[in-house]
Amino acid sequence: MPVDRATGHARGKAEADGADAGAEIEHALAGRGIDGGGQQHGVDGDAVAASAAATAARGRPAGRLRSGAGFHARDHVTTSCRNNRTSPEDYPFNMATVVSLEGKRKAPSLEPLLSLCADDMAQVDREILARMRSPVALIPELANHLVGAGGKRMRPLLTVAAARLCGYAADDDRHIKLATCVEFIHSATLLHDDVVDVSALRRGKPSANSVWGDKASVLVGDFLFTRSFELMVDVGSLDILAVLSRASSTIAEGEVLQLVSQRDTSTPEATYLEVIKAKTAKLFAAAAEVGAMVAGRNGPERVALQSFGMNLGIAFQLVDDALDYAGREAQLGKTVGDDFREGKITLPVILAFLRGRTVEREFWKRTIEKLDQRDGDLGAGADADRPPRRARRHAGARPPLRRHGARCAGPLPRHAAQGRAARGRRLRDRPGALSALPPKTC
């Protein structure tokens, strides 16, 4: 099915399902049922991420970003996606996904990309379990609570998808080790984040710190950090080590920057973007970049995948932060309103404060700067003018989301196409060298 036809098909289907513009962000992702418990239903910005990543792995444009009116403070910003799941046979050539920033439509899913990378991801799951082992029983117990039994594995998925996209076909498991390493870095930061943010829920379950206490979370987080470095060393590439160690250091820097910006309503949007680039997008970027590197593609493919990961990560975090005001706890699988309670400065607050009237600014100063929060402040009440409701209006953060979402679909398809062409040429030169890459695996 040609791209345009697939797009049209998806749109038609979404409209038939009664999708329409709505007043709130209404997307949720059908989670991966790794443990079969159905507890992994989460969002984490996958509306953008899933479709863009799936598209990247296929080397096709991420679909059209619907043109919309200019951004106004009073817009009801909505973010949702269409997902055209065709039959598995169609994936190698016919996949295309519409990313829409307007309208209330069916949720997108990571499933297409996960199906394509299923074998690799099953290996990643096994490697994760193997590398969490320790004679100290609390380590696998706590780590498994977070890493083994949940999560969509977006970052390791990026690594294996990028590696396969770049024609990785070696018989070894270096891409699996790198993907595991990336997941461990992410998991370590989650454990420490939940301690820092005093979070009670993570992935629909009580957070590790609420079960085992802050001390255990800090120390097991350290263990996962260090174990990730052991994995990197196993891979045996100093260049890859440089990328991942730099990313880890940038993440830590971003977390500290976020901490010092906390409760400061005058934080500029640029600082916020620096924070999310560092604490989130840098690991997405590195995850995709090392996929190219392990496949031996250190030229334009590496640059393109790094850029793709960075923009995907930014879009991801924009949505994640929006959902803390606009999402629903049962769908997200994590506590809603944590950012507000912590006095964390995210884009909805920055925009609401910047564009708000005096009374609204006073509200933000009281609740965020002084952390003087009262029942109903979070918008549970019926008062339509309550500022968090206004924050919800800004939660979509449409212009930056559109910008970074579009960038995900920028140079990558071109390079992916070049990658496919190169693969074809190489196959002619060295039959069998890259043929181990089955069409169905990205």
Added chain:
Amino acid sequence: MPVDRATGHARGKAEADGADAGAEIEHALAGRGIDGGGQQHGVDGDAVAASAAATAARGRPAGRLRSGAGFHARDHVTTSCRNNRTSPEDYPFNMATVVSLEGKRKAPSLEPLLSLCADDMAQVDREILARMRSPVALIPELANHLVGAGGKRMRPLLTVAAARLCGYAADDDRHIKLATCVEFIHSATLLHDDVVDVSALRRGKPSANSVWGDKASVLVGDFLFTRSFELMVDVGSLDILAVLSRASSTIAEGEVLQLVSQRDTSTPEATYLEVIKAKTAKLFAAAAEVGAMVAGRNGPERVALQSFGMNLGIAFQLVDDALDYAGREAQLGKTVGDDFREGKITLPVILAFLRGRTVEREFWKRTIEKLDQRDGDLGAGADADRPPRRARRHAGARPPLRRHGARCAGPLPRHAAQGRAARGRRLRDRPGALSALPPKTC
């Protein structure tokens, strides 16, 4: 001055100073005044460490361990050292140090070894400051509070001393980077330890967590961890990366093991030794080992230095744990009694519980297992039979201290001697290759 003469000289001087056997551990180390503030007076077990490390760097036996009576539960165990500081001219050939496990004598000092490695350690200080830099001001501010302005730099000192001992004479600064890396790993664990232990004092100053809060300490600790990996990558040796990443992972494992053993008075001594090997000694071992590796000595010297570091680290932690019961806060520069308040299981508690009568065991069960602690429990009162007083009697942990102290002086001198001989031979083969190693710098 021959070794025996120097030893005799030191002993005579100590006796002239009125040193005599005492009922408590009474050693303190003249600290390094890096910031001139004199706030770095601490101990951390340097009684053993300073003399053994200094001796190792010189390739001479660590002195005599005085023979003593067998270990009895009611012994007043004491640990103190003599320090024979001869003139600087004597160091290359005439240094020897007596490590005594009995008697109340003058404090030892790291100064001799620091003087020998002064140039390298000044470079390490500069590298530490340079590598703490970040556009996020809180990072250097907090890190400098802990790393920049205090500490005896024992672990990096081990690295540069081991490298020089093994004839490292390259013009580059790889040994400096490794030493910095080792200090950063240590500092990161200190920051996290203080959060986990709720410590208020560190190196004679308010701990970072008590000034900036737990969140900042966790995150800046992460930053130092990751920055240490960047440094390792800079050095460019996968073998060294493997040693240090493994050490980091073992440290984290040891910290978790310590946490799960907390408040369990039935913890066996063997488990305690596993904990201190992992959380403390492993980094000492790695610090010394990578010194040999960076000097290209991957044979017996590497093994000997690794073993030396491991035993030194064990001895160091035994003393450190003893001092939490027997030390004095003003001398130590850190809170005394933290282990007791936290319900941490250390050797003094294990021995006091094991050898105690019913009433003592009840005391430990109440205070350590139930954390039901009352004023005076820590031994501030006048009751001579109060159990922590008894813990003090066990604080010296003489047999394991003697065992590991002796091991510090085991194979190393032989290998050091071989190293010197090899250096001589090499110098004949390749004049100038190792001659950049000045005799005065180890």
